Amino acid sequence: MALFESMILLSLLAVVLLRLSRHFALPYPTILAAAGTAVAALPWAPHIAMDPKLALVLFIAPVLLDAGFDMPPRTLRRFWLPTVSLAVVAVIFTTAAVAWLGVAWAGMPLAAAVAMGAIVAPPDAGAATAMLSRLNLPRRTVQVLTAESLLNDASALLIFGVAVRTALAPDGLAHTLPLLVLAVPGGLLLGWLLGRVFIYFSRELRGTLSATLLQFAGVFGVWLIAEYLHVSAILCVVSFAMTIAHVLPGETPPRDRVHAYSVWAAVVFISNVIAFLLVGLQARTIIARMQGPALEHALWFALATLGVCIAVRFAWVMLYNGTLRRFRKSQPNPTPQQGLVVAWCGMRGLVTLATALGLPDAFPQRDLIVLTAFGVTVGTLVFQGTTLAWLVRYLKFGTDTSLRDDASKVRLELIDVAEATLVGESDEAARRAREYYEDARHEAEAGRSPVAGTRLSELKRIGLKAKRKRLLEMRHKGEIEDDVFHLLENELDWSELAVTSPDEREIVEG
Known part of the structure; x- marks a missing residue:
């Protein structure tokens, strides 16, 4: 009951404060961090504990599913160098720097220090890109940050899993490495097999609420099956x-x-709310247990870790960008202004909080690690999150219309495909459908998306089916970028729903 009451209070605070996030162009996790800290600071805030294994599957599995589902291999191949630089190299450097700090300053065992480094290493780039889409930024910068968000969680969680097993195993790394050799390919293979099974049952449950239940059972069940079989649950969910x-x-x-996207958007948001509340309450309990010099030492350590995380990302991004401009002059390279924005998009979020909650109770110096993770998350969200919009405006990027232009070109081609379905049709409905496509053509030529009788609706549905088929072909052949595909897929979805009868739009129970 205490958890439920605290969630309701935090949710009400979030509803009020999220209005400010849009007004001031702040990432919404920044507001949740403030709300979670405020609720945890209340004198009557309860002490709530969560099973570490439950925390990992509850919070991490949906994040990995979302990342893996949106991971287009073609886009990753195009941006493989900056993606590897940010999602792998930067994560490793940050983990190493924080681990060194943990050993040198706090006297942590090496494996425990590496686990702490992996916890605070991955930025929540998704929160940054959600806000940056409302600002004036080059399209390539947003694409690179999006690609980073798809891989950095997986790379950090792999390091975290190895470090935790090593720290808790009697013979350390000698016990962990042989298991890892089997766990990695086993997780990938198991994920592929379970994916094929999921696809089969999904086809049988289309248009039902049972399909949504299957999605929940699928994402959490895949993780649990992988854990039971002792293969990598992280790679299994991604595969x-x-x-x-x-x-x-x-x-x-x-x-x-449309239904699934709405449900999962709400799930991710609620997960953020719960994670900030739980870690905030744990941080309060930890602070209450620490007194005098111990608390002062822990707070200074958390502040130093925050500084290391920001400094390592900033130094690596600027070094990487400078090296490209110096040695790769024949290709377009990121500008110093783009590098500054990417370096500043280092806000930590749900993954850092969830992995901190996922530490076993007996883990070495768990209290210090959890407090540090909470401090780094809140610190980056407040310090970097509140200044990111100002930085983008200060740098005064030129207007990038490439996404709008590419989308307009594809819209025109899709209209041609839809009009071709009217060949041989000469009745009144066909005439009105041609007028509709002509209006849509004028809207597309102006760079705007089109605004969406029984017979006319039928002709429109036939045209939309042809459009969707051509759009999928263009994506599979690599003729369009994935951001263009998702933009137009969303337009086609709503256009099709607009000409679908209410009975056909209804989602039944099973």
């Missing part, structure tokens, strides 16, 4: 997500996709 992402987008009806 599972990439397997279903290769097939389901072309088969999923618009009503199912």
